[in-house]
Amino acid sequence: MTAAAEGGAGRFAFTPENLKRAEAIVAKYPEGRQRSAVMPLLDLAQRQNGNHLTQDAIEYVADFLGMAKIRALEVATFYTMFNLEPVGTNFIQLCRTTPCWLRGSDAVCQAIQDKLGIGIGETTKDGKFTLVEVECLGACVNAPMVQINDDYYEDVTPENMVALIDALERGEKPAIGPQVERQFSAPASGKTSLQMPVAKILASRPPARGAAPADTPVGEGDD
Numbered sequence: 001m002t003a004a005a006e007g008g009a010g011r012f013a014f015t016p017e018n019l020k021r022a023e024a025i026v027a028k029y030p031e032g033r034q035r036s037a038v039m040p041l042l043d044l045a046q047r048q049n050g051n052h053l054t055q056d057a058i059e060y061v062a063d064f065l066g067m068a069k070i071r072a073l074e075v076a077t078f079y080t081m082f083n084l085e086p087v088g089t090n091f092i093q094l095c096r097t098t099p100c101w102l103r104g105s106d107a108v109c110q111a112i113q114d115k116l117g118i119g120i121g122e123t124t125k126d127g128k129f130t131l132v133e134v135e136c137l138g139a140c141v142n143a144p145m146v147q148i149n150d151d152y153y154e155d156v157t158p159e160n161m162v163a164l165i166d167a168l169e170r171g172e173k174p175a176i177g178p179q180v181e182r183q184f185s186a187p188a189s190g191k192t193s194l195q196m197p198v199a200k201i202l203a204s205r206p207p208a209r210g211a212a213p214a215d216t217p218v219g220e221g222d223d
């Protein structure tokens with residue numbers, strides 16, 4: 001850590017606990033490559049700072065790593081995982097990319113806006129919810145989906161999305177993953193393959209060319 005990252009009055013600084021975490025993260029990188037830790041350290045700073053980064057926090061991370069402030073700022077402003085403004089305690093990221101869109105993300109988005117009385121990119125007055133639209137979050141098989149803070153909620157519909165928000169408003173922690181009767185990414189309509197026991201599948205296969213039929217006694221048919 002450089003002297004500039006030691007923090008002054010009112011300046012962002014890692015808590016003692018996060019300082020240890022930051023040092024452990026930096027230690028994973030080879031000597032001279034510590035700047036590569038900029039993303040996990042920005043993430044750590046964001047988590048400490050109520051899920052958003054201030055310029056002060058970004059500069060602190062730059063100083064911590066001994067890198068030019070502008071380099072850390074470039075990273076923080078490039079990746080959408082970094083929030084540059086305060087967000088609600090429930091940060092809803094709605095996927096709007098094609099698979100989710102084809103499966104109804106527009107209707108889910110509208111239901112969230114109607115329920116919370118906010119538009120895309122806005123935060124409720126009580127600071128509890130922020131809604132943003134994002135691109136594919138890699139859970140297309142369970143489209144449409146939303147990410148709320150660190151958790152994925154999949155197979156969302158306007159109805160179960162409103163129920164999710166109600167649960168969060170009550171301070172509950174809804175079950176993550178599919179919001180319909182579905183095991184993980186298994187077909188929503190139930191099993192469609194591998195329904196037969198393996199032994200039965202093998203027995204039903206036609207004999208290999210040149211092989212004796214299954215019911216031919218051993219020795220018969222051999223010349």
Ligand code: FES
Pocket residue numbers: 095096097098099100101135136137138139140143144145
């Ligand atoms: S398109 Fe929505 S998760 Fe991939």
